[in-house]
Amino acid sequence: MTRWRSEVLLEVKDLQVFYGRIQAIRGISFSVAEGEIVTLIGANGAGKTTTMKTMSGVRPVAAGSVRFDGKDITKMASHKRVELGIGQAPEGRGIFPGMTVRENLDMGMYLRKDRKSGAAAADLERVLILFPRLRERINQAGGSMSGGEQQMLAIARALMGRPRLLLLDEPSMGLAPMLINQIFRIISEINAQGTTVLLVEQNAAKALKIATRAYVLESGEIVKTGKGSDLLNDSAVRDAYLGGK
Amino acid sequence: MNATPSGDTTPKTVNKITELLGATRRRKGLGIGEKWNALPKQARICIALVAVALLYLLPWINPPIIRTEDTDFASLLAGTVVPYVLVALGLNVVVGMAGLLDLGYVGFFAVGAYSVGVLTSKHASLPWFLAMFIAIAISMVFGAILGAPTLRLRGDYLAIVTLGFGEIIRLSAQNFGWLGASEGISSIKRPPSIGPLKFTVLENKGYWVFGLSLILLTVFLISLLETSRVGRAWTAIREDEDAAELMGVPTFKFKLWAFAIGAAVGGLAGAFYAGKLNTIYPRDFEVQKSILFLAAVVLGGLGNRWGAILGGFLVAYLPERFRFVSDKRYFFFGLVLMIMMIFRPQGLLPRRLGRGRAKGIDIRKHRAGEDEDDLGVVRSSGRG
Numbered sequence: 001m002t003r004w005r006s007e008v009l010l011e012v013k014d015l016q017v018f019y020g021r022i023q024a025i026r027g028i029s030f031s032v033a034e035g036e037i038v039t040l041i042g043a044n045g046a047g048k049t050t051t052m053k054t055m056s057g058v059r060p061v062a063a064g065s066v067r068f069d070g071k072d073i074t075k076m077a078s079h080k081r082v083e084l085g086i087g088q089a090p091e092g093r094g095i096f097p098g099m100t101v102r103e104n105l106d107m108g109m110y111l112r113k114d115r116k117s118g119a120a121a122a123d124l125e126r127v128l129i130l131f132p133r134l135r136e137r138i139n140q141a142g143g144s145m146s147g148g149e150q151q152m153l154a155i156a157r158a159l160m161g162r163p164r165l166l167l168l169d170e171p172s173m174g175l176a177p178m179l180i181n182q183i184f185r186i187i188s189e190i191n192a193q194g195t196t197v198l199l200v201e202q203n204a205a206k207a208l209k210i211a212t213r214a215y216v217l218e219s220g221e222i223v224k225t226g227k228g229s230d231l232l233n234d235s236a237v238r239d240a241y242l243g244g245k
Numbered sequence: 246m247n248a249t250p251s252g253d254t255t256p257k258t259v260n261k262i263t264e265l266l267g268a269t270r271r272r273k274g275l276g277i278g279e280k281w282n283a284l285p286k287q288a289r290i291c292i293a294l295v296a297v298a299l300l301y302l303l304p305w306i307n308p309p310i311i312r313t314e315d316t317d318f319a320s321l322l323a324g325t326v327v328p329y330v331l332v333a334l335g336l337n338v339v340v341g342m343a344g345l346l347d348l349g350y351v352g353f354f355a356v357g358a359y360s361v362g363v364l365t366s367k368h369a370s371l372p373w374f375l376a377m378f379i380a381i382a383i384s385m386v387f388g389a390i391l392g393a394p395t396l397r398l399r400g401d402y403l404a405i406v407t408l409g410f411g412e413i414i415r416l417s418a419q420n421f422g423w424l425g426a427s428e429g430i431s432s433i434k435r436p437p438s439i440g441p442l443k444f445t446v447l448e449n450k451g452y453w454v455f456g457l458s459l460i461l462l463t464v465f466l467i468s469l470l471e472t473s474r475v476g477r478a479w480t481a482i483r484e485d486e487d488a489a490e491l492m493g494v495p496t497f498k499f500k501l502w503a504f505a506i507g508a509a510v511g512g513l514a515g516a517f518y519a520g521k522l523n524t525i526y527p528r529d530f531e532v533q534k535s536i537l538f539l540a541a542v543v544l545g546g547l548g549n550r551w552g553a554i555l556g557g558f559l560v561a562y563l564p565e566r567f568r569f570v571s572d573k574r575y576f577f578f579g580l581v582l583m584i585m586m587i588f589r590p591q592g593l594l595p596r597r598l599g600r601g602r603a604k605g606i607d608i609r610k611h612r613a614g615e616d617e618d619d620l621g622v623v624r625s626s627g628r629g
């Protein structure tokens with residue numbers, strides 16, 4: 001499904017976000033086209049999570065606009081954005097701890113009318129193939145799984161809603177090196193199967209490798225943008241985010 | 246501690262007390278649950294029918310040991326047990342299912358009772374059943390009115406605002422002459438006879454049959470909700486409100502529904518109470534009642550409707566049954582509650598995992614360092 005689509009799916013213009021009087025986002029603009037993996041990289045406190053929360057509607061916008069699929073969603077409630085096709089695996093996972101893995105995945109389909117159909121079963125099968133670990137733990141309480149397993153569950157749950165745009169906030173956080181590679185492979189795979197991805201990462205090297213395009217965020221401002229491969233070779237980016245050399 | 250059978254770790258006396266309360270049920274209880282599900286469907290229906298029939302006949306059977314010596318058993322069942330069980334069922338929707346801590350639930354109970362009082366005695370003379378339905382509707386509106394501005398608050402703040410609401414309702418009743426002020430409302434109508442069912446001062450059995458029917462109907466309707474999309478939304482909200490929103494659950498709307506439905510059931514309980522006692526005073530609706538109501542739900546097991554019924558029954562029944570210890574009975578009652586919560590924090594009949602109900606409300610979430618323990622319980626007891 002890597003067919004060429006230049007349609008812009010998500011378009012953010014001059015976005016400003018505040019926490020009380022602290023301005024976390026200082027007028028950023030970026031876009032995600034259908035079929036892309038776009039990544040936001042930046043240091044701790046740069047404003048990556050804040051940006052993601054604004055996209056999913058958990059944080060209100062002070063100024064600027066957010067458009068999804070041509071519609072202005074700047075002021076739209078979170079749950080309505082899910083209806084439009086924005087799915088999220090939030091930072092800190094946010095799984096339902098007392099529900100089993102299966103019930104968590106079922107919640108991911110909350111808005112789907114075809115929950116009991118073959119399509120839903122096929123989607124379940126698809127995510128269980130992506131994350132075999134979840135199949136082994138299907139009847140275990142979400143909260144009793146390891147951090148990495150919860151991370152997988154959060155991503156899998158978001159996929160069950162068949163989002164058009166998947167927001168991933170630090171999916172590799174707290175994972176063992178081997179699992180990190182696996183997660184990035186899975187993100188590429190999800191994208192290849194047709195889901196557009198907006199990815200926030202600390203692990204800049206890995207994120208840039210799979211990204212179509214990337215934005216570098218610094219203290220709430222975008223300081224650089226370009227193709228993933230170009231930024232990977234950019235000396236300033238290398239010094240700041242890829243450990244120099 | 247919780248994952249091991251309590252018999253291994255607890256002193257004998259404590260064990261006896263908890264046993265008296267049926268607290269060791271988990272050891273045997275799980276077995277019962279499994280056996281129950283293993284029974285053929287006809288057998289289950291038969292047993293359920295017999296149990297319901299026995300419940301209806303309770304005041305006629307007047308079983309020794311269970312019956313109260315100092316109070317008329319039928320009167321206790323009708324006047325106290327029915328309202329408490331209804332209240333526990335309604336509060337369980339709000340606190341147990343949706344996870345919203347409501348400390349002013351007595352307010353809805355009062356609204357229901359006063360509605361019937363005003364409509365059948367004080368300012369009008371409507372037929373009792375019509376007044377009951379109007380009381381339910383008014384309570385529901387009050388639930389929505391309280392919920393709309395407050396449900397954006399979380400946890401502790403919501404608890405405090407609802408606590409204030411309960412007091413405002415009581416103080417209004419206390420101070421408005423239109424509501425009878427401190428004299429309350431008297432000569433409230435009784436339900437009219439339905440065939441052989443009579444509702445008089447001396448005839449409590451009719452109230453019991455009517456009240457038990459209300460309870461069964463409420464349980465049925467709540468079960469329908471619980472297994473529907475509404476129930477799944479409530480569970481998700483209770484577990485993690487932000488995550489629920491990200492799944493597309495309109496959390497505010499469903500919290501408001503939980504409040505309104507809970508309020509309606511509370512109002513029904515109040516209406517029944519007014520129709521049974523015929524006189525209501527503002528002091529019947531003090532803040533302690535809210536706490537007792539909450540105790541009933543927590544004791545029974547948050548989020549489990551059978552637990553709510555059991556908790557409501559025990560909170561209504563135990564103080565009367567042990568009336569011989571007279572004024573110390575609430576002391577013992579409190580003691581029993583504390584012991585219960587130490588050895589069985591998830592309540593007598595905890596919610597089951599496999600159905601998406603495992604974790605308690607905020608009260609327990611805030612108890613640091615208990616998370617793993619909770620999950621341990623969930624894992625060891627939730628497979629059934």
Ligand SMILES: Nc1ncnc2c1ncn2[C@@H]1O[C@H](COP(=O)(O)OP(=O)(O)OP(=O)(O)O)[C@@H](O)[C@H]1O
Nearest residue numbers: 019022024042043044045046047048049050051202
């Ligand atoms: N709830 C909050 N209240 C006040 N300030 C906040 C809040 N959340 C974030 N901030 C501030 O906003 C800025 C951006 O935070 P954000 O969480 O978006 O960073 P981030 O790029 O995701 O960092 P990290 O890589 O550590 O996750 C930080 O300076 C942070 O201190």
Ligand SMILES: [Mg+2]
Nearest residue numbers: 048049050091
């Ligand atoms: Mg972050």
